[in-house]
Amino acid sequence: MTSATQQSYETVIGLEVHLQFNTESKIFCGCANQFGHPPNTNTCPVCLGLPGTLPVLNKTALDYAIKVALALHCQINSHIKFDRKNYYYPDLPKGYQISQYDYPIGHNGYVEILSGDHLQKIRVHRAHLEEDAGKLIHDAKNKVSLVDYNRTGTPLMEIVTEPDIRSAQEAYDYLTALKLLLQYLNVSDCDMEKGSLRCDANVSVRPLGETRLGTKSEIKNLNSFRAVKAALDYEANRHRTLLSAGQPLVQETRLWDEHEEVTQSMRSKEQAHDYRYFPEPDLVPFTVSDKNIELIRESLPEEPLKKFERLQAAYDLAAYDAGILIQNPELADFFEACAKQLSPGKKICNWINGPLLQELNTQKKTAAGIPVSPEQFTDLIRKVEEGAVSHLVGKDILKKMIQTGQTAQAIIEHDGLTQVSDxxxxxxxxxxxxxxxxxxxxxxxxxxxxxxxxxxxxxxxxxxxxxxxxxxxxxxxxxxxxx
Amino acid sequence: MNLYELTAHALTDKLHSGQISAETLYHSLNQRIKDNDGPVHAYVLFQEEFPGIQDSAPKKFRGLPVAVKDNICVKGMETTCCSRILKGFKPPYDATVIGKLRSQGMVVQGHTNMDEFAFGSSTENSCYGPTHNPWDLTRVPGGSSGGSAAAVAAHEAIWAIGSDTGGSIRQPAAFCGVVGLKPTYGRVSRYGLIAFASSLDQIGPITKDVQDAACLLGILAGHDPMDSTSGDLPVPDYASALGKDIKGLKIGVPKEYFIDGLAPEVRAAVEEAINLLKGMGATIVDISLPHTEYCVATYYIIATAEASSNLARYDGVRYGLRRTPPQPRKSAIVDMFEETRDQGFGEETKRRIMLGTFSLSSGYYDAFYLRGQKVRTLIKNDFDRAFEEVDAIVMPTSPTTAFKIGEKTNDPLAMYLSDIYTIFANLSGVPAISLPCGFSKEGLPIGLQVCAKAFDEEMMLRIAYQYEQKAGWYKETLKPRTKL
Amino acid sequence: MITKNTIQTIASLARMNLPDAELTALTHDLEAILNYIAKLEKLDTSAVTPTSHVLPLQNVFREDRVVPSLTQAEAVQMAITQKDGAFTVPQVIE
The missing domain is CATH 1.10.10.410 (Arc Repressor Mutant, subunit A)
Structure with a gap:
């Protein structure tokens, strides 16, 4: 295979992201929505799917879903309904998943991503709400699988892109941008390790200039953004190699093997799926009023990318600095509060993105609860600027301020830290x-x-x-x- | 008279005044069941020990026993839908209706026989064997709530609850000469009723007379936050609606229900009942429900589709039956799913799962399931239009009286067609009641069906009660039947 | 109209592995029922809205409040087989 052959193919990727909401209770019952408990301790007759039980929708889950769909610039369906997706699996206690088929929460949206240095829109095909399934733990020694239904009924949003993504790197950039956007909304931990954010990828390749989609692989078992990127690179290459050699591709689901860094066919004996979707008779339809949509829209935070651009323009910040600030909306807010007290912004940024973040990190604190007020923080910067204390001592003072909550002045006086200029x-x-x-x-x-x-x-x-x-x-x- | 022969409203007075004790009543019934249920086989499980009663319960119904169909969950009591696949399943929770009965101080006498998962019209499809009609032991009691209806008819229960998806309360009530009421969809909580077809199922009372039906409905009805499809409407005092006469009420008689296939004796009895209603001052109006002939087909699409999904949870993973094949076939887990279901489900259950799976499957959905839902709209519209004109509609409950055991077991379609007069109420959601309106030459009871518009059970009960009192069939049906 | 092959596929979708005799009988039964159901084709339903819910109810919610779960022992009391508080099944190979 020559590189010339390589270049004559185009990679086409679509991503499906599943996002668990951090509501207090599950989507259809009152069990606690919590991670990391002993098996089957957050279950009840409803989420165990016991005969006779019925679902009732958690209002907050629907509100969160609308919030996410709006943040993805989706059109919101004024009529929403739930459908049953029928399939058998031991982690699915009812033999069907309550999901949404033809009237999802939102459709036709997009996510704006920064790929390299240019902005790009990845279109979102649909975003719908559903219930999560339980968890299987395989015990190969005893040839059994253990079933834990704690996760069953966790509110889950599925976000499906159009096949707009053209490289593994772009997929990585999309996921990074999407995760940041979702973190701003405060509806999920967005933690891939805990499984609160999960991703499946569809990939195919086609000759450049071809408009029809090639035969696709669906890749599962992607446990980090890095895995997504590696798996997509691997799989796209595999497709190119096969196609260049004139060998046929089969549409199939493949699992990413993290250790071997390869995808492997599931080789399942299952026949093609036929989910037999039909309207869930146990739930009534839902209407979303324009007023409700507007209320939720108004509550949306500024988008990360908008914030990124605004911070650069308003405070004359470098892209690098603004880029760090927007990783955390609280940090950006803190910066802006500081910028009211002191300018230029660059100076504040140097203190935030350097010493402050370092210190928060060392003390295992988050930006959400910075124990120093913007006034105190800028007061410290000012003292260093004026030469009252050295930069080095300033950093020590900041450390103590974060530890104790005392003001810079109090620490200077107590420790006798005034800079010697004599x-x-x-x-x-x-x-x-x-x-x-x-x-x-x-x-x-x-x-x-x-x-x-x-x-x-x-x-x-x-x-x-x-x-x-x-x-x-x-x-x-x-x-x-x-x- | 033996205590077990009394109606609930007669017993509540005695319980309230302390004339009899709850234990005495309970044991009187238990003895009756022991003596009598062998040939009838109305019960699949009954509690010998007198169960505890909530202290807070009012005195009126304290200790009054209720027979409960085997598809309504009772905490800690084996509840199987008369299916092998649920053998051993003891729900860790009470159905909402059971909670309501308990809060009134009532006690569950036992679980009654039914067609497996309520799939049937004769109570022959039970893994425990059939129930026999107390009026003629060679005949079916109807179904699927045949056990509940037979228990009440045989004086083995004071009253009972059943479920009705296509006629499963009303048709056995008609066959057994008792009163059976299917409430408006959403009137009674379905939480804890093991689902057959979620958009059609309703729990309702099976009683000795209309007054008891009104009373029990009042206890069962009401909004339940655990059931999204439960109507949030106040529950009227149904008993107070009974006394009003029916002068000037407009009662519709749909011509589509008096056609070929309606047994002449049934036609005669129902027409006589209509004449009586007329004589009591009601205005009889000929009406048309043009989509009647499509009810059975529509029903079997929708009901089986929902059932195929509702029964997917019986996979051998969590409770009930688990089987694995002697030789591996596919994967270990798929083998377990399949073998469990192969052995756990009866013939009719498999048939319905197959039909339902078929009509939802890709390539057939539009022509079957979707079309069924559309015709359901047309059927519902028929009733909406009719109720603009009339206050209630009367028709036969079943085209025939109770048929022989085994008569229709080899012809599923013939069995399905025995629901031809009851299905409309489930498809359109309206309430309907069946009550005795006479006997055939062979001495088999005949049922009259009265239905009213959604959530107007008062109207339906009023007409039923006034008719019952005037016609006086209860004197026959309530007679002690000791020799069974 | 319906073949034994279709019936076999449907059975497999519904997770049943029926012996040949049962498949034949079911094919026969379903054929009769489907022929009966075919009468719906007489109706023009092109302009009719399907009914999924017979009641005009909508927007039925619960508030996002936690209520006590079953204990682990209660949750698995009906289990056919269990281990350390989890239900167990024959190994699922992925």
């Missing part, structure tokens, strides 16, 4: 450092100024960070070069 006091330290590091001093005298930083650093260390590094530098240069 030449006379500093000269003694500088002299000591030069004496103890004569090699470095010699280098500076020989014109190798790289050593200057080292000597400043040593002085800072000696003064426990209290020295004003700019004055220290001047003093060292004066002693060694002009002295």
């Amino acid at each position: 030449n006379a006091a500093l000269e003694a330290y500088v002299n000591q450092v030069i004496t103890e590091n004569s090699t470095a001093a010699q280098e500076i005298q020989n014109g190798k100024m790289q050593a200057l930083g080292f000597l400043i650093g040593q002085t800072m260390k000696l003064t426990q960070g209290k020295a004003n590094p700019k004055i220290v530098g001047d003093l060292i240069k004066r002693r060694l070069l002009h002295g």
